[in-house]
Amino acid sequence: MQLLSVNVGEARAIKAKSGSSGIFKTPVQHAVEVGKLGLTGDHIQDTKHHGGPDQAVYVFTQPDYDYWSSLLNRPLEPGIFGENLLISELESAPLPLGSQLRVGPVLLEVTAARIPCETLAARMNDPQFVKRFRQERRPGFYARVLEEGQVQAGDTVTLEQRMPPGAPIVLDAFEFYYTKSPTQSQIEHLLTAPIAGKFRTHLETGFYLK
Numbered sequence: 001m002q003l004l005s006v007n008v009g010e011a012r013a014i015k016a017k018s019g020s021s022g023i024f025k026t027p028v029q030h031a032v033e034v035g036k037l038g039l040t041g042d043h044i045q046d047t048k049h050h051g052g053p054d055q056a057v058y059v060f061t062q063p064d065y066d067y068w069s070s071l072l073n074r075p076l077e078p079g080i081f082g083e084n085l086l087i088s089e090l091e092s093a094p095l096p097l098g099s100q101l102r103v104g105p106v107l108l109e110v111t112a113a114r115i116p117c118e119t120l121a122a123r124m125n126d127p128q129f130v131k132r133f134r135q136e137r138r139p140g141f142y143a144r145v146l147e148e149g150q151v152q153a154g155d156t157v158t159l160e161q162r163m164p165p166g167a168p169i170v171l172d173a174f175e176f177y178y179t180k181s182p183t184q185s186q187i188e189h190l191l192t193a194p195i196a197g198k199f200r201t202h203l204e205t206g207f208y209l210k
Contacts, residue, residue, distance in 0.1 A: 001157035003103055004062060005086040006032050007079035008042040016119040021045045023123045025079035031150040034106045038145075039084050054111050054196035055142040058083045059101075061090045064138040071136065081114075082123065083140055087157050092140045093171040096163035097193035103157050105149030112142040112196040113174035134178065141170045142196065168193045 009025035022043030033040040036053050044051035050058075060083035069076045078086045085103065092113075099110045116133040126132070133139070168190050176182060176190060187203045201207075 001087055001089045001159075003085060003151060003153055003155040003157055004088055005078035005153055006039070006151055007084055007086070008032065008039055009079070009082070010041075011043045011045060014119060014122050016117075016122040021119050021123075023082040023119055025082055025084070027078050027153065029153065031152040033148070033150050034103075034145055035148050036145050042084060052197075054144050054198070056145050057085060057108060057143045058114060058140060059085045059087060059092075059108070059143055060140040061092055062086065062088045063091045064140065067136070067138055080123070081140060082120065085151070090159075091138070093137055093169065093174070095141060095170050096167040097170060097173060097190075097195055098161070098163045098167065099159060100146065100161035101143070101157060102160045104151045104155035105147065106145065106151050107147035107160065108143035109146050109161075109194060110141050110170065111144050111194065112199055113170045113177070114139040114142060115174070115177050137171060137174060139170065139174045144196075163193070168195075173199070 005027045007025035007027050009022040011020050011022055012024045013019065014021045022045050034057065036056060038044065038051060038056040060081050065076055095110055097110050101108045116130045118130065120133065121127055121129040172190060173195065176186060191200065191203055
């Protein structure tokens, strides 16, 4: 596999609840430092729902891009979904949570699915895009940074740790968000994976059972 694009964004005005966002990301050709809190030079506006050590990097994949491009009937430039890294191969939805990806010298661990919001709809210039994103179930994934370093387009990407059969996948986390009455078994299944800390806290405290 290969790292196709490294994308960063500065704060820009947007017609969404925050009024400003770093979702307008564009590719850079130089090496970028990836630390525990994300990429150097990349702005995160809504720190309540994005960023932090467990959602430091947002990753999208070329198969998902190809699917969306076909669905929308137009070419899509890297960074349009607000992702930091675009990698070849893989698909996000069936990727097990806890999978580890080596991107150049950087080691990432998959922790969560991306949940769409009105900022994404505004970025796509489509008020219905949140609904479409949910329906198509190709969310991309967030990752924590286990080993820091610099990445650059063209770097090799390898899947270094595979989870056992039956492990929770990115799509499980995505679908759980929309489940009105989750079961205890669903919660326990997700807790077997090294999921994002906020998500884990909500599951462990019974937040979703209230």
